[in-house]
Amino acid sequence: MTLSLHLWLLPLLPLAGFLINGIVGKRLPKFAVSLVATLFPAAALAQVLWIMTCVHRGLLLPYVERFATPWIAAPGFHADFSFALDPLTLIMLLVVTGVGFLIHLYSVGYMAEEDGYWRFFSYMNLFLFFMLTLVLAANFLLLFVGWEGVGLVSYLLIGFYYTKDSAANAGKKAFIVNRIGDCGFLLAMFLLIAHFGTLSFADVFSNIGAHPEMQGGFLTGISLLLLLGATGKSAQIPLYIWLPDAMEGPTPVSALIHAATMVTAGVYMIARAHVLFDRSPTALMVIAVIGVATAFFAATMGVVQTDIKRVLAYSTISQLGYMFLACGVAAYATGIFHLMTHAFFKALLFLAAGSVIHAIGGAQDMREMGGLRKKLPVTFWTLTAAVFAISGFFPFAGFFSKDAILAATFIFPHGGKALWFVGLVTVGLTSFYMFRLWYLTFFGEPRYQKDAAAHQPGHGAHGVHESTWIILLPLVILGVLSLIGGWIGWPAALGGNDWFGHFLRPVFGGGRATTTIPADFTLERTLSGISLAVAVLGWLLADRMYRQNRNAASRVGNGTQPLYRLVWNKYWVDEIYGAIVVAPLLAFSRSFLARGIESGVIDGTNNAWTRIGRGASGWVRRMQSGNIRSYAGWLAAGAAAVLLVVIYFSHLF
Amino acid sequence: MSVPAVWYLILSAALFSIGVCAFLIKRNIISIFMSIELMLNAVNLAFITFANHWHQVNGQIFVFFVMVVAAAEAAVGLAIIIAVFRSRNTLNVDQIDLMKL
Numbered sequence: 001m002t003l004s005l006h007l008w009l010l011p012l013l014p015l016a017g018f019l020i021n022g023i024v025g026k027r028l029p030k031f032a033v034s035l036v037a038t039l040f041p042a043a044a045l046a047q048v049l050w051i052m053t054c055v056h057r058g059l060l061l062p063y064v065e066r067f068a069t070p071w072i073a074a075p076g077f078h079a080d081f082s083f084a085l086d087p088l089t090l091i092m093l094l095v096v097t098g099v100g101f102l103i104h105l106y107s108v109g110y111m112a113e114e115d116g117y118w119r120f121f122s123y124m125n126l127f128l129f130f131m132l133t134l135v136l137a138a139n140f141l142l143l144f145v146g147w148e149g150v151g152l153v154s155y156l157l158i159g160f161y162y163t164k165d166s167a168a169n170a171g172k173k174a175f176i177v178n179r180i181g182d183c184g185f186l187l188a189m190f191l192l193i194a195h196f197g198t199l200s201f202a203d204v205f206s207n208i209g210a211h212p213e214m215q216g217g218f219l220t221g222i223s224l225l226l227l228l229g230a231t232g233k234s235a236q237i238p239l240y241i242w243l244p245d246a247m248e249g250p251t252p253v254s255a256l257i258h259a260a261t262m263v264t265a266g267v268y269m270i271a272r273a274h275v276l277f278d279r280s281p282t283a284l285m286v287i288a289v290i291g292v293a294t295a296f297f298a299a300t301m302g303v304v305q306t307d308i309k310r311v312l313a314y315s316t317i318s319q320l321g322y323m324f325l326a327c328g329v330a331a332y333a334t335g336i337f338h339l340m341t342h343a344f345f346k347a348l349l350f351l352a353a354g355s356v357i358h359a360i361g362g363a364q365d366m367r368e369m370g371g372l373r374k375k376l377p378v379t380f381w382t383l384t385a386a387v388f389a390i391s392g393f394f395p396f397a398g399f400f401s402k403d404a405i406l407a408a409t410f411i412f413p414h415g416g417k418a419l420w421f422v423g424l425v426t427v428g429l430t431s432f433y434m435f436r437l438w439y440l441t442f443f444g445e446p447r448y449q450k451d452a453a454a455h456q457p458g459h460g461a462h463g464v465h466e467s468t469w470i471i472l473l474p475l476v477i478l479g480v481l482s483l484i485g486g487w488i489g490w491p492a493a494l495g496g497n498d499w500f501g502h503f504l505r506p507v508f509g510g511g512r513a514t515t516t517i518p519a520d521f522t523l524e525r526t527l528s529g530i531s532l533a534v535a536v537l538g539w540l541l542a543d544r545m546y547r548q549n550r551n552a553a554s555r556v557g558n559g560t561q562p563l564y565r566l567v568w569n570k571y572w573v574d575e576i577y578g579a580i581v582v583a584p585l586l587a588f589s590r591s592f593l594a595r596g597i598e599s600g601v602i603d604g605t606n607n608a609w610t611r612i613g614r615g616a617s618g619w620v621r622r623m624q625s626g627n628i629r630s631y632a633g634w635l636a637a638g639a640a641a642v643l644l645v646v647i648y649f650s651h652l653f
Numbered sequence: 654m655s656v657p658a659v660w661y662l663i664l665s666a667a668l669f670s671i672g673v674c675a676f677l678i679k680r681n682i683i684s685i686f687m688s689i690e691l692m693l694n695a696v697n698l699a700f701i702t703f704a705n706h707w708h709q710v711n712g713q714i715f716v717f718f719v720m721v722v723a724a725a726e727a728a729v730g731l732a733i734i735i736a737v738f739r740s741r742n743t744l745n746v747d748q749i750d751l752m753k754l
Contacts, residue, residue: 626750628685632676 005051007065007083007136010093013044014128021125025118034108037121041104041128045097048090055090061506062086064138064202072141079199084138088507091336092135092268095343099260100128102474106351107252109470110358120160120250127153131261135268140189140199143269147185147233150262151178157253158246170245177242181232188225191218205275216280223276223283226269227290234266234320236294241574243317247309251354254309259316259350260343267323267339271332274508278330285414288328292409292422295321297571299429303436304557304568307364308353311437315390316346318430322405325423329416331408333504337489338401340500344485345389345398348478352383355467355475356441360448366437371446375464378472380442382479387438389482391431392535394528397486402427403528404491410527420527427531431538439546493521494528661702668695682734682744686727693723 017040025033055061066082104124111120127150134146151174159171189199195218196204208214230236235243246258257263270277270287277283295318302314319342326335357364359376373380389396392403406427410420448464466472490496545552557564566572623634672692679685697716704712738744 628746628749629677636673636677 003054003059005054005059005063005065005085006047007063007085008067010044010047010136011129011132013040013047014125014132016040017125018122018129021118022122025122028118030112030117033118033121037125038101038104038108040125041097041101044128044132045101048093048097051085052090052094061090066138076197077193079139079141081142082138082200083136084201085136086507087504088268088271088336089135091340091504093132095340096128096131096135096261099343099347099478100131100256102477103252103256103260103347103351106255106354106471106474107250109468110252110354111250114250116160120157123153123156123160124252124256127157127257127262131265134265138201140192140201140204143272144182144185144189147229147265147269148182150257150265151175151182151233154178154246154257154262157257158249160249160253164248167248170242170248174242174246177239178232181229181239184225184228184232188222188229191222191225195222201272208275208279214279216282219276220280220282223273223280224286226273226276227283227287230266230270230324231290232266233269234263234324235317236266236290236320236324237297240294240298240317241577244310244313244570247307247313251309251350251357254313255347255350255354258313260347263316263320264323264339264343267320267327267335270324270327271336271508274327274330274332277327281414284328284330286328287324288409288412288415288419291321291324291326291328292419292426293321294318295325295426296422296429299426299433300567301570302433303429304564306366308356308366308369308437308441309350309364311366311433312346312349312353315349315430315433318426319346319390322402322423322426325409325419326405329409329412329419331405332508333501334401334404334408336504337486337500338398338405341389341397341401341482341486344478345386345396345482348382348386348475348482349390351471351475351478352379352386355379355471356383358467358471359464363448366440368447368449369441370444370448371442372448372464373442376442376466378466378475382475383442384438385479385482387434389486391434391538392427392531394532395483395487397482397484399528399532400486400489400491403524403531404489406531407491407524407527410523424531424534428534428538428541431535432542435539435542436546439542443547444550491524493524658702658706662699665695665698665702668692668698680745680747682737682746682749685746686730686734690723690727693719 017036020036021028021033025036028036063085064082065084066080069081070078071081072079104121107120107124111117114120130146130149130153132146134143134150137143137146155171155175158174159168161167162171192199192204196207198204208219228239232239243258243263247254249258277287298314298317298321302311302318305311305314319338323335323338323342326332326338356369356372356376356379359372359379360369363369385396389398392399406420406423409416409423412419487496489498489500491498545556569575625631669692672688672695675688675691676685679688697719700712700716700719702712704710704716734744737749741749743749
């Protein structure tokens with residue numbers, strides 16, 4: 001079949017939107033800006049759906065599109081602009097364009113009153129461009145271009161309210177922390193070039209496949225460096241600290257970039273490079289431990305947060321930890337499955353939270369919410385679907401993906417039981433803090449300022465009210481997806497056929513032999529039952545503490561004062577990093593770089609040249625006497641000198 | 654029986670040297686201007702001498718060019734001198750030193 005999919009068009013569509021809105025958006029009316037901003041992602045989504053039908057009709061995967069001229073051609077190394085499509089990419093494309101389009105639609109309503117409307121949408125479209133480049137790339141270098149690009153847009157959008165100091169600082173923090181991870185990614189690419197001479201996925205992986213004796217060794221090194229890059233982008237220990245601060249950006253940005261798509265790039269990258277990781281049990285173990293530790297610690301931090309968006313941020317970190325755990329036990333398809341369901345329900349959580357924040361006039365503190373169930377019915381029901389999904393209740397999306405991860409972890413031979421247990425505790429914590437958010441926001445006494453919404457321009461004086469349809473439509477669609485999105489991965493143990501796993505099998509193979517689930521389903525069913533029970537336990541606990549007995553929470557907090565303070569201060573990780581890394585760096589910069597190099601060497605050299613120039617000109621200007629006869633004398637003397645040289649010394653030249 | 658070329662060249666060199674000396678010594682702009690003309694014509698004489706000696710016409714063509722340029726230069730120079738005299742009431746070069754430090 002010689003059908004061309006025109007993959008090149010896919011990233012260029014949002015890029016066109018970015019260019020139009022970025023260049024002339026300021027002069028366009030708001031309506032035109034929104035039209036441009038939503039139509040181009042919609043076109044990209046349409047193309048992805050068309051590709052999906054082509055695949056369904058029997059297009060052979062993987063499909064590769066290469067552009068005629070090489071991008072970089074050097075002796076011994078070359079890289080192409082080439083895009084590849086395989087089932088993994090297709091899933092990512094669907095998530096990115098689908099969720100991306102919905103969030104664009106939502107933003108049209110959410111950002112309507114904001115300054116810099118066109119700037120916001122041009123950045124959002126630029127994000128889609130880079131993200132599509134990232135997932136379509138057929139080599140590490142092009143993936144890295146997208147990787148850096150989404151980092152840039154993330155920085156731009158975290159600092160969208162650039163007049164606010166905290167937002168500008170959060171943007172810088174995200175950017176700098178990501179640089180540490182990117183450093184690892186770059187080193188990994190250098191090692192790949194040194195050992196394989198190419199960065200193309202197909203070439204590297206077939207090369208590894210042809211050498212079964214390659215185990216561990218430098219592959220562990222490459223894998224760990226790639227993992228460092230992934231921990232930066234996907235906000236895992238030790239580089240997770242930027243994500244909670246990234247909530248300074250507008251809520252749709254938190255939903256699209258810092259929950260649904262960009263932060264999952266690390267998981268995607270690990271899944272993409274799974275051939276490397278499969279050869280290195282050490283690296284896999286490190287991923288699993290990092291993943292489960294992040295899942296647990298982020299969940300504990302989420303339990304005490306009071307800012308609704310920060311709770312969701314820690315929850316994102318925690319869920320990303322689950323995806324890492326899945327990759328660490330070599331159940332990559334499961335990790336991607338959770339990535340997809342997470343994209344649905346976490347985007348929904350953020351968008352619904354945004355709808356709540358919008359309704360009560362901008363407050364984000366859950367202590368100032370409460371009792372909103374009746375006022376915001378659509379938001380309440382969709383958010384409820386998302387809460388049930390993330391907590392892992394049957395038959396919501398999160399149940400299938402999370403249980404698949406826990407089951408794969410349990411049968412992992414190296415410490416699988418311990419990893420599973422921590423993961424299970426985290427399920428309870430997740431359920432607890434999500435229902436805490438649910439109760440604090442929607443139940444109990446109203447604690448918000450009744451007239452807050454009236455102060456906002458364009459809201460009239462009718463108090464707290466439900467948002468417009470353009471905000472609610474994406475919520476409803478995502479709510480439905482949070483409910484049914486997991487059904488495509490309905491496991492065999494529960495009578496399904498795990499379509500998702502079969503679809504991804506060409507990419508990941510059967511996984512490693514150790515992770516195939518035994519034919520006996522009782523184990524899997526038992527595990528599902530246990531995690532469901534733990535999730536219900538978390539719910540009941542939240543119900544007791546935040547609905548039935550409202551003083552219970554503060555009593556527990558006071559009863560465990562040291563522990564509570566430790567968690568409340570987020571384990572002092574920011575402070576520790578500040579003391580260990582930031583303070584010495586600042587001291588070094590100030591004392592050595594600023595005083596020694598900057599003012600000593602650089603300024604010193606400049607000043608020296610200035611002094612030389614000034615001295616020389618002071619001497620030379622004496623010749624400029626203003627006396628014509630002295631000039632004439634110099635002229636005559638010079639002519640005489642030239643004559644002398646020509647006549648008597650010509651042999652010297 | 655003609656005068657040998659070297660006599661003409663000696664005359665040319667003498668005229669040129671007189672021009673240079675006058676240029677350096679004189680204070681009046683008009684005199685300086687005249688010494689420049691003297692140097693130009695000394696060079697013209699040398700050109701003519703060589704043209705005659707080698708039986709080539711190039712030297713004579715050069716002389717015409719020099720004369721044309723000198724005429725133009727005289728017109729411009731005299732105009733400048735008149736302008737200077739009108740504004741400063743002097744033609745002493747030692748007093749016309751605006752660009753001096």
